[in-house]
Amino acid sequence: MEWLSAAEAAARLGVKPATLYAYVSRGVLSRRRSPAGRSVFDAADVELLARRGRPRRPVGVSEVVIESAITALGADRPFYRGRDALELAAWARFEAVAQWLWTGDPAALDARDGDRERAGSAAEADGASGPEPAGARDARPEAAGTLAGGGPGALWVASAEGLAAGRAAQSGLPDGTLPLERLQVVVPALAATDPLKGNLAPDAVVALGHRLIAGMVDSLPGPAVDGDLATRLAARLAGRPLPGALAAAVRAGLVLLADHELASSTLSARVAASVRADPYAAVAAGLAATSGALHGGASLGAEAMIAEAVERSRAGEVLALRLRRGERIPGFGHSVYRSGDGRAAALFEAIRRVAPGHPALAAADALMAAASRGRVPAPNVDLALATLTRVAGMPIGAGEAIFGVSRAAGWLAHAMEEYAHRTDLRLRAVYIGHD
Numbered sequence: 001m002e003w004l005s006a007a008e009a010a011a012r013l014g015v016k017p018a019t020l021y022a023y024v025s026r027g028v029l030s031r032r033r034s035p036a037g038r039s040v041f042d043a044a045d046v047e048l049l050a051r052r053g054r055p056r057r058p059v060g061v062s063e064v065v066i067e068s069a070i071t072a073l074g075a076d077r078p079f080y081r082g083r084d085a086l087e088l089a090a091w092a093r094f095e096a097v098a099q100w101l102w103t104g105d106p107a108a109l110d111a112r113d114g115d116r117e118r119a120g121s122a123a124e125a126d127g128a129s130g131p132e133p134a135g136a137r138d139a140r141p142e143a144a145g146t147l148a149g150g151g152p153g154a155l156w157v158a159s160a161e162g163l164a165a166g167r168a169a170q171s172g173l174p175d176g177t178l179p180l181e182r183l184q185v186v187v188p189a190l191a192a193t194d195p196l197k198g199n200l201a202p203d204a205v206v207a208l209g210h211r212l213i214a215g216m217v218d219s220l221p222g223p224a225v226d227g228d229l230a231t232r233l234a235a236r237l238a239g240r241p242l243p244g245a246l247a248a249a250v251r252a253g254l255v256l257l258a259d260h261e262l263a264s265s266t267l268s269a270r271v272a273a274s275v276r277a278d279p280y281a282a283v284a285a286g287l288a289a290t291s292g293a294l295h296g297g298a299s300l301g302a303e304a305m306i307a308e309a310v311e312r313s314r315a316g317e318v319l320a321l322r323l324r325r326g327e328r329i330p331g332f333g334h335s336v337y338r339s340g341d342g343r344a345a346a347l348f349e350a351i352r353r354v355a356p357g358h359p360a361l362a363a364a365d366a367l368m369a370a371a372s373r374g375r376v377p378a379p380n381v382d383l384a385l386a387t388l389t390r391v392a393g394m395p396i397g398a399g400e401a402i403f404g405v406s407r408a409a410g411w412l413a414h415a416m417e418e419y420a421h422r423t424d425l426r427l428r429a430v431y432i433g434h435d
Helices: 006-013 017-025 043-052 085-089 094-103 112-124 160-168 179-192 202-218 229-238 244-256 264-274 279-290 298-312 315-324 342-354 359-373 381-391 398-420
Strands: 003-005 039-042 071-073 078-080
Touching: 003 006, 003 043, 006 017, 006 039, 006 043, 017 071, 039 043, 078 085, 078 094, 085 244, 085 342, 094 202, 094 229, 094 244, 094 398, 160 179, 160 202, 179 202, 179 279, 179 398, 202 229, 202 279, 202 398, 229 244, 229 398, 244 342, 244 381, 244 398, 264 279, 264 398, 279 398, 298 315, 298 359, 298 381, 298 398, 315 359, 342 359, 342 381, 359 381, 381 398
Parallel strands: none
Antiparallel strands: 003 039, 071 078
């Protein structure tokens, strides 16, 4: 069998590399990874496609093709600048992965051995240390989370002014406000206190990214604990410090969700960045799109379905009723990963190590078994994320917040690519109205 590189395959088809990868995303063309980790394509498949001509778009699908060096989508998983996201989720800190997405600097992942050791220690831990005395850390936010995020001196902390503004902005929100809705309020408040947000130089955006994501996490209500972003976010959402192994599962989820090529929220962020909106505005645009039920909000529906399955103890009935009503089944199927979402499998594996007998995990397993019998598509990462939040005892909507915090890393990476361009991203419409 003869294999072609991406450049060779694109040249044979007469398309740009970005279009070639769009064919992969749509299932028109398959690819493999060479031993060196590069994408290769079956020469026979490429030749057959070349003879057929360019494929039509699926009905109801509008595609935007943008060249990017950040994330490639494989058969069942994303690759962050050539690195397997599932492999990174097994050991890497979210901070280091974000730094890698932003800079592509190998030094961002140089702490591999130390991170592997920490990941193993967390998985074996029976519990986590309790929080500091009330108000101790909030009174000194400059000392919060002084963990180097993939590089010397890269401190993931928000300014005291930013944290005060982010928390004050939520003071008028009603009880029951979803965590994602809180983040949508927090980000503009953080922006209002940052006089340097207009500096779009790469190094400045990286430093801003540290402040921004730390501010998103530490502005949420909940106990303040020391540690990496995953530990801090898990405690805020759960309302208590989580055992180390459970926080490690949250960490894996953050890594798995950090970017996914040109997803809807990422396109929103890129459009904002292309007209030189500041990074806070780009993240705010991404958060707005994330709330959609077909995007980050899918975990909200999956959480409700798992809760119902736990309550009824009859997952098959829960699934069957949704199918009879003609409803979309949240947490199942994926437009890219038609044969299964590897991110879901990786996150479920992490959950099983932590809580193998938990009722929420049992309900998810029962739902997956019923779905398989009913020929429902394979589970996706939204179902795994919803299961994780249920196992951790987090409130409804916590999955959306984990998604938003995680994907902020990807949105900023894509924003930086747009800042490097000199033209705005201008989409065009085909007018079909009255003359």
